[in-house]
Structure formats: structure tokens, C-alpha cells
Amino acid sequence: MSLETSEEKDLDEKIISCPVCGRDAVRRERSVETWLGVIKIISITCQHCGYRHVDEILVEPREYGPEEIIIHVRSQKDFRKYLFKSRSAFIELPQFGIEIFPGPDARDEITTVEGVIERFIFRLETLCRDTEDPLRCQEIVDKLKKKIDEEDPDLLIIIRDPTRFSRIIDIGSL
Numbered sequence: 001m002s003l004e005t006s007e008e009k010d011l012d013e014k015i016i017s018c019p020v021c022g023r024d025a026v027r028r029e030r031s032v033e034t035w036l037g038v039i040k041i042i043s044i045t046c047q048h049c050g051y052r053h054v055d056e057i058l059v060e061p062r063e064y065g066p067e068e069i070i071i072h073v074r075s076q077k078d079f080r081k082y083l084f085k086s087r088s089a090f091i092e093l094p095q096f097g098i099e100i101f102p103g104p105d106a107r108d109e110i111t112t113v114e115g116v117i118e119r120f121i122f123r124l125e126t127l128c129r130d131t132e133d134p135l136r137c138q139e140i141v142d143k144l145k146k147k148i149d150e151e152d153p154d155l156l157i158i159i160r161d162p163t164r165f166s167r168i169i170d171i172g173s174l
């Protein structure tokens with residue numbers, strides 16, 4: 001999903017050393033006004049090795065969400081609800097007693113409730129190997145995977161975001 005750009009400001013360009021090859025790379029930073037708020041777009045491009053990295057960061061939301069977003073998924077329709085999830089969001093599944101911290105590669109993203117759960121399953125699966133009880137961890141992964149196809153998933157999700165940037169969004173009203 002692309003964010004409509006209505007206004008562009010503060011284009012900033014500088015030469016930095018490429019994080020991959022160490023030669024000169026261009027770092028561009030600009031802010032754009034979107035329906036979500038002000039987004040900072042940072043890109044790094046290296047002509048020498050072809051390294052390219054783009055990050056979009058919400059820096060000033062147009063609207064704040066609650067500190068805790070509680071979603072009770074009772075139908076497949078609930079899985080298709082959209083939300084903006086910031087890089088600072090913690091995801092908790094209280095029925096399973098698990099909470100996942102935002103990883104170092106967490107990004108600001110527009111996703112669905114299903115997308116949040118899929119990402120949660122993916123991260124949990126990689127963490128299972130290092131837990132005390134990998135079998136029990138894998139059991140939870142399997143249960144969650146089943147929930148995604150259930151008619152009445154009865155799944156509680158709590159999204160905790162100290163920045164309050166995360167919020168449920170109504171795509172239909174845009």
C-alpha cells in the first residue's frame with residue numbers, strides 16, 4: 001500500500017560511507033505529509049556495490065491510538081481488519097501467556113490483524129528453538145496456525161504501543 005504524498009519538505013542529502021562496501025553512498029532524507037501523519041523517508045543508495053535501503057518512519061501521527069489496542073478476533077472478518085502498527089509495538093496473546101517484543105528489524109507498517117498473527121507465528125517459530133521447552137512452543141505455533149482458518153477463532157490480541165502511534169484504521173473511509 002502506498003501512502004499518498006501531498007507535500008514534500010526538508011529534502012536532505014549527504015554522502016556517507018556505505019554500510020556494505022565502505023565506499024561513498026548517498027543518504028537521502030525527506031519528510032512527507034500523508035493521511036497517517038508526517039513520515040520520514042530515509043534511503044541509502046550505493047552506486048559502487050548496489051546496496052539500497054529504504055526506511056519509512058512515522059514521526060508525527062495525525063491521530064494517536066490508545067496505549068493498548070485490544071482485539072478480540074471472533075470471525076474471519078475480524079482477521080481482515082486493518083491497522084497501522086508502529087515499530088515500537090509489543091504484541092501479546094494473553095490466552096497463550098506470550099508477549100513478543102518489537103525486534104530490531106521491526107518496521108512501521110500497515111497490515112491486517114491476520115498479518116500481525118502471521119508475523120507473530122513466524123517470530124515465535126524462530127524463537128522456539130532457543131526456549132526451555134521447544135515442544136510446547138511448537139504446540140502453540142500449531143494452535144495459532146489453526147486459528148487463522150477457524151470460523152470462530154476466539155483469539156485475544158493486545159497491541160501495546162508506548163508511542164501510541166499504532167491504531168486501527170478504517171481503509172473503507174479513506
Ligand SMILES: [Zn+2]
Pocket residue numbers: 018019020021022023025046047048049050051
Ligand atoms: Zn556499497
